Amino acid sequence: MRGAFWSEGRRATLLYGTALATALLPLGAVAAPQAEVLDEISVTSVSPVQARTTPIANPGFGVLPVATDTFSPVTVVTQDQIARNQPTTLGDALADRPGLSSSSYAPGAASRPIIRGLDNARVRIQENGVITGDVSDLGEDHGVPMNPLVDQRIEVIRGPATLRYGSGSIGGVVSSENNRVPTFIPAKGYSGQVTTGFSSVDAGRLGAATVDAGGDGIAVHADGFASATDSYAIPGGIQRNSATQSQGGSVGISAIGDRGFVGIAFSHYDALYQIPGGEAEQARTRLDPRQDKVTSRGEYRPTEGPFEVIRYWAGGSVYRHDEIGIGENGIDGLQATFKNREVEARVELQHVPVTLPFGTLTGALGLQSGRRVLNSALESFLPPTDSRSNAAYLFEELNVGNGLRFQAAGRIEGDRIASTATLFPSDYLPVPGEDPEQFRLTRRFAPKSASVGALQDLPYGFVASLNGSYVERAPTGYELFSQGPHDATATFEIGNPNLKLERARTAEISIRRAEGPFRLDATGYYTRYTGFIYRNYTGALCDDDFASCGSGSELRQIVYRQQNATFYGAEIGAQIDLLPVGNGWAGIEAQYDFVHAQFDDGSYVPRIPPHRLGGGVFVRADGWYARVNLLHAFDHTEIAAFETTTAGWNDLRAEVSYTKSLDPALYGASEVTLGLQGRNLLDDDIRNSASFKKDEILLQGRNVRLFMTARF
Numbered sequence: 001m002r003g004a005f006w007s008e009g010r011r012a013t014l015l016y017g018t019a020l021a022t023a024l025l026p027l028g029a030v031a032a033p034q035a036e037v038l039d040e041i042s043v044t045s046v047s048p049v050q051a052r053t054t055p056i057a058n059p060g061f062g063v064l065p066v067a068t069d070t071f072s073p074v075t076v077v078t079q080d081q082i083a084r085n086q087p088t089t090l091g092d093a094l095a096d097r098p099g100l101s102s103s104s105y106a107p108g109a110a111s112r113p114i115i116r117g118l119d120n121a122r123v124r125i126q127e128n129g130v131i132t133g134d135v136s137d138l139g140e141d142h143g144v145p146m147n148p149l150v151d152q153r154i155e156v157i158r159g160p161a162t163l164r165y166g167s168g169s170i171g172g173v174v175s176s177e178n179n180r181v182p183t184f185i186p187a188k189g190y191s192g193q194v195t196t197g198f199s200s201v202d203a204g205r206l207g208a209a210t211v212d213a214g215g216d217g218i219a220v221h222a223d224g225f226a227s228a229t230d231s232y233a234i235p236g237g238i239q240r241n242s243a244t245q246s247q248g249g250s251v252g253i254s255a256i257g258d259r260g261f262v263g264i265a266f267s268h269y270d271a272l273y274q275i276p277g278g279e280a281e282q283a284r285t286r287l288d289p290r291q292d293k294v295t296s297r298g299e300y301r302p303t304e305g306p307f308e309v310i311r312y313w314a315g316g317s318v319y320r321h322d323e324i325g326i327g328e329n330g331i332d333g334l335q336a337t338f339k340n341r342e343v344e345a346r347v348e349l350q351h352v353p354v355t356l357p358f359g360t361l362t363g364a365l366g367l368q369s370g371r372r373v374l375n376s377a378l379e380s381f382l383p384p385t386d387s388r389s390n391a392a393y394l395f396e397e398l399n400v401g402n403g404l405r406f407q408a409a410g411r412i413e414g415d416r417i418a419s420t421a422t423l424f425p426s427d428y429l430p431v432p433g434e435d436p437e438q439f440r441l442t443r444r445f446a447p448k449s450a451s452v453g454a455l456q457d458l459p460y461g462f463v464a465s466l467n468g469s470y471v472e473r474a475p476t477g478y479e480l481f482s483q484g485p486h487d488a489t490a491t492f493e494i495g496n497p498n499l500k501l502e503r504a505r506t507a508e509i510s511i512r513r514a515e516g517p518f519r520l521d522a523t524g525y526y527t528r529y530t531g532f533i534y535r536n537y538t539g540a541l542c543d544d545d546f547a548s549c550g551s552g553s554e555l556r557q558i559v560y561r562q563q564n565a566t567f568y569g570a571e572i573g574a575q576i577d578l579l580p581v582g583n584g585w586a587g588i589e590a591q592y593d594f595v596h597a598q599f600d601d602g603s604y605v606p607r608i609p610p611h612r613l614g615g616g617v618f619v620r621a622d623g624w625y626a627r628v629n630l631l632h633a634f635d636h637t638e639i640a641a642f643e644t645t646t647a648g649w650n651d652l653r654a655e656v657s658y659t660k661s662l663d664p665a666l667y668g669a670s671e672v673t674l675g676l677q678g679r680n681l682l683d684d685d686i687r688n689s690a691s692f693k694k695d696e697i698l699l700q701g702r703n704v705r706l707f708m709t710a711r712f
Contacts, residue, residue: 075100075156079193082148083709084657084675086197086206088227088246090125090174093148096631096651098593099523099571100156101609104688105140105489107699108202108229109244109273110287112136112144114690115158116525116569117595117608118171121476121533126165127176130295133317133342135374138382138478139489140692141280142338145269145291145319147246149195149208150223151178159508160451160469163393163411164366167447167473170504179212181263181297182219182254186212194710201679201703202232202242217256221265224249231274234698235683241281242697246271252295262298269293277696279490279554284332285325293317308352314345323379323487328544335487336380344370356398363396374477379544381484381493385419385477403457407467411449415474418442419481421497428494428538428559429550436546441497443480447472461515467508475499479533479560485544489692492542492555493535499562503530517577517585524570532565534605537642556642565605569595575618584621589629590614596638606640609690610648625675626656636689646689652681657707669710679703 075097087093091102091111101114115123120137125144136142148154155175162169192211198204206227213220228245231238247270254263268291275285295315301308323336350364372387393411400406421441425431451469458464482495510523535558543552571593577585591614597605616629631653636646657675664670680686683702687694 074158074161077148077154079152082151082154083193083195083673084655084677084707086195086199086705086707087148088206088244090144090146090148090154090176093154094156094174096614097156098521098573098591098612099158099569101688101690103140104691104699105693106143106244106273106275107232107242107697108204109246109271110136110141110143110275112140113156113174114609115156115172115174116571117567117597117605117690119690121168121479122171122473124162124165124169124173125176126173128178128181128295128297129175129313129346130297130315131342131344131370132176133293133315133340133344133372134289134291134319135321135338135340137476138338138374139486141275141285141287141323141489142321143271143273143287143289145248145271145289146176147208147225147227147248147269148176149206149225149227150180150210150250151176153177159467159506160407160409160453163409163449163451163469163471164395166368166370166389166391166411167413167415167449167471168476170471170473170502178223179210179221180223180250180252180265180267181295182212182214182221182252182256183261183263184212185214185217185219185256189213189215190712192712194712195707197705197707199229199703199705201700202229204229204705214256219254219256219263221252222250231276232700234701235685239276239697239700241274241284241286242276244271244273246273259303260298260300262296264294264296267291267293267295277693280325280487281696283325283327283487285323285335285487287321287323289319289321291317291319306351307349309350310347311350312345312347314343316343317341325487335378337377338380339375340372342370342372344368359398359400361396361398363394366393366395367391368393372477379485379487381482381486381491382478383420383481383483385417385481387418387477388416390414405455407451407453407455409451411447413445413447413449413474415445415447416442417445417474417477417480419477420483421481421495422483424483424494424546428557429540430547441481443475443497445474445501447474447501458511460513462511462513462520465508465510465512467506469504469506469508471504471506473502473504475502475533475560482560484546485542485555487555490555492546492549492552492557494557494559496560496562499533499560500531502533502562504528505530517587519575520573522570522572522574525568527567529565529567531562532599532605533560533562534565535559536561537606537640539642564600565597566600567595567597567605569593581619582621584619586617586619586621588615588617591631598638604638604640606643607690607692608636608638609688610634610636610646616653623659624656625659628652628654633686633689644695646687646694647685649684649686650682651679651684651686654678654681664712669712671711673707673709675707677705677707679705 089111094100095102102111104111125132136144157173190213194209196207208225210223226247231242250267252265272288297313299311319340326332346368348364348366354361368391370389374385391413395409398406423437449471453467455465480495482493506527508525513520538557540557541552542549542555573591575589577587579586594611611634614631618627631651635648655677659673686699
């Protein structure tokens with residue numbers, strides 16, 4: 001198909017000028033038959049240029065990042081893995097990967113990803129390059145209005161690559177990639193996937209479908225999903241008030257030509273979920289997020305001039321959720337409302353390669369702009385806040401030959417945040433007869449960031465990388481201006497309008513091998529934070545107003561503060577094929593990760609994930625896939641003030657599935673996969689040390705899931 005930019009089944013890895021993109025073929029994937037195209041042009045969230053890659057066709061289960069030809073670790077959850085695991089939140093999709101965990105505040109509904117112990121304001125979540133436009137960063141009870149079931153893959157980008165997206169991605173970027181804005185015309189004119197499943201732990205039932213079609217330079221896309229669960233089972237009982245449901249979908253259209261494409265999509269999300277544990281459970285608290293979103297993206301390749309590719313991403317969304325439950329008056333009704341309107345646009349100009357005496361220089365210049373307007377009502381903790389941001393960034397890579405590449409990147413940003421500030425007493429306790437002073441305040445920041453790195457090919461397919469970065473982050477509106485009760489999280493939150501820029505200096509070293517019978521990804525990092533912003537428990541309890549703080553009994557008082565801190569850790573994953581079985585292999589896998597995070601005064605940073613060690617065996621052959629794996633979390637004892645220790649746990653998992661090719665003329669589908677998966681088969685008590693709810697709730701007990709996926 002002339003002009004098809006990303007042909008079905010031919011997802012060549014085409015790397016951005018900084019070599020920070022990922023190989024799209026996963027470990028264990030086999031390339032489908034290739035369609036006829038003139039160009040192989042990726043339109044993924046990481047802007048590409050052509051580069052050397054090696055397709056991978058070995059067994060794999062998502063433990064390893066996919067590409068070795070990158071400066072930074074990039075974890076990829078593939079479409080096959082999503083179809084097998086059937087996560088309904090991004091946190092659920094990523095929680096067992098090395099270096100990643102989740103907040104699991106409301107499992108199956110509100111579970112935001114945590115990267116190397118960092119979350120909320122330090123982890124950007126986006127869909128097809130555009131920020132999701134929700135309020136999940138304001139509170140762990142707020143879900144991300146996305147369902148991974150319609151995704152082609154989920155990418156987690158860490159390190160220098162995050163400079164493309166903003167200071168709000170200092171910890172990393174979670175990118176949901178799908179074809180909602182169509183980027184290819186299927187080789188036979190149409191393609192699609194249908195997946196469904198049932199889980200025993202919560203009587204969970206779900207279904208999702210995606211369809212792509214097109215011809216004569218026009219591509220269209222449609223998808224839809226629905227899921228519902230009852231309150232889930234835990235060892236010895238039921239976790240009350242934990243039921244969920246969600247539904248949504250999208251339609252999109254693109255014009256695709258020889259030199260580029262332009263497309264637009266509309267999507268809708270609607271959900272209702274309960275908050276288990278503590279006061280929220282007693283009050284039967286539930287949230288009903290709704291979002292409408294418009295996204296556009298495009299690409300143009302001039303025939304001449306200094307730029308070989310010009311790309312853009314743009315989007316806008318309107319989001320709202322109500323928090324419903326039993327109030328102080330004993331009546332079940334509306335307790336709080338959050339509204340978010342957000343727009344964002346980004347343009348990148350990728351220059352033509354420049355041949356220098358000592359190598360070839362590739363790279364791109366980018367411009368980004370965004371605005372976010374937050375409003376909340378009733379028992380909400382944040383006054384109306386208007387945040388604006390403008391930025392420019394530059395990435396350059398120098399390939400000097402002999403497998404050696406150097407990278408440099410920089411970003412400068414201008415942030416403006418306006419809201420109502422409150423001047424609280426220094427001890428954050430009320431003065432009888434006096435109300436804290438309030439005043440309008442606009443804060444302006446100019447974060448500046450830079451990174452350098454080197455990548456070297458080694459013998460036997462190994463690749464080593466060394467990166468250094470300096471990143472500044474502007475405080476967010478809620479870190480500056482919070483001033484009241486947040487009922488669903490049982491906290492009384494107090495911002496600090498005098499917060500300064502947060503600064504992070506990071507050194508990172510990695511070695512990777514993604515080909516052959518032995519595959520490895522190992523990364524170690526050290527980050528020194530100046531002015532690390534965190535939520536500090538004061539020990540005081542409040543009710544629904546500041547006058548009650550110190551004498552209240554319901555809400556934990558939290559104050560945003562800054563202190564210098566040091567983070568260091570490692571994430572390791574390895575797989576080895578041992579025995580040939582049919583047309584495939586049997587082998588073993590292993591993983592280990594940890595994060596150590598401590599303030600300069602010797603205290604520990606709150607809500608850090610535990611050390612985890614895992615391993616197992618796998619077989620993939622003749623359409624069969626089987627795996628048994630145990631993930632062990634150690635006791636978490638490095639706790640902050642007013643935190644409690646978390647006992648270790650064991651998650652024994654097993655899976656078997658069979659994939660069979662079919663005759664589309666006879667069955668309507670070209671391939672079908674049927675499988676059975678078990679999680680927490682030991683029915684262990686699992687508590688997440690990174691969750692605010694870990695002392696109040698257990699995660700799901702023993703679960704068996706039946707799933708089926710059909711492709712056509």
